[in-house]
Amino acid sequence: MTEVEVLQLLVSPAHRMSGRPSDGVSPGPSDERVSRVEVRSELGLVGDRYYARPAHRNAAVTIMAAENLPPDADLRHTRRNILLRGIDIDAHVGATISLDCGTGPVVFAVKRPARPCAWMDVTIGPGAQRALRGRGGVRCSPLSDGVLTLGPATFRVVAGADTPS
Template sequence: MAVVEVVQLLVSPAHRYTGRPSEGPSPAHPDELVGSAEVRQGLGLVGDRYYARPAHRDAAVTLMAAENLPLDIRPGTDLRHTRRNVLLRGVDVDALLGRTVSLDCGTGPVLLAVRRAARPCAWMDAVIGPGAQRALRDKGGVRCTPLSDGVLTLGPAEFLVLPD
């Protein structure tokens, strides 16, 4: 088991990257960065735009490593730009495809099945800066299915990769 840090949590009720990147993103919801997020098994994060959407149930929660943010392109880049849900420091989430992980922020473990890569799109160049999409290739995070209910909070957390 490793101790990681939950740096940011994003629960956004609305899509921001619709249409063409050249048109710019939709306005941000003022409360999309949260201190805690409620996870529901098979459904996602309560209040998030992908919550309980059948097309997204296998990819309802996205994790990203803080170490992979393209800060050299735009200092201050965070989840509001990448549109991932959970920003972790201290673990290479991109190396965990096909695994099941446990993240315990002190309120009990939340189990997540790491299903597939969260591939960066052309929006990354538009909102972060030229070269961001390429910089995030193979480092854009992962899409997960929540296998248990629980609560994620900012701060230190115990992270465990479960045996196959």
């Protein structure tokens, strides 16, 4: 087990970064970050644009390490859902992990890397897409229901990917 911190949670009801990055981000809520999120097995985050969407069931939730972001960037710039401090989440592709914020563990299958796109150069700054290659977070499928909140959490590798965390 590893003690981590959930720094930010983002639930975005609309896909605000579509089309060409040069067109800019579409209007939407000024802040889609939340302090608490409900996770549903095989469906995703309640209220998120990818919740229960068949095309995204294997990658409905994205998790990123805060250590990989510039200090002034946050989840609104990356389109990721969960920002963790204290674990190299990118090293856990292929593993089954759990996050417990004190309300019980929420289990995720870490399916694949969340590759940075050209939007990163617009929302974070020039060169961000290249700088985040291999460090852009992971796309996950939730395997259990539960609640995640901001603050201290316990990270554990349940199975797979040679990790004694």
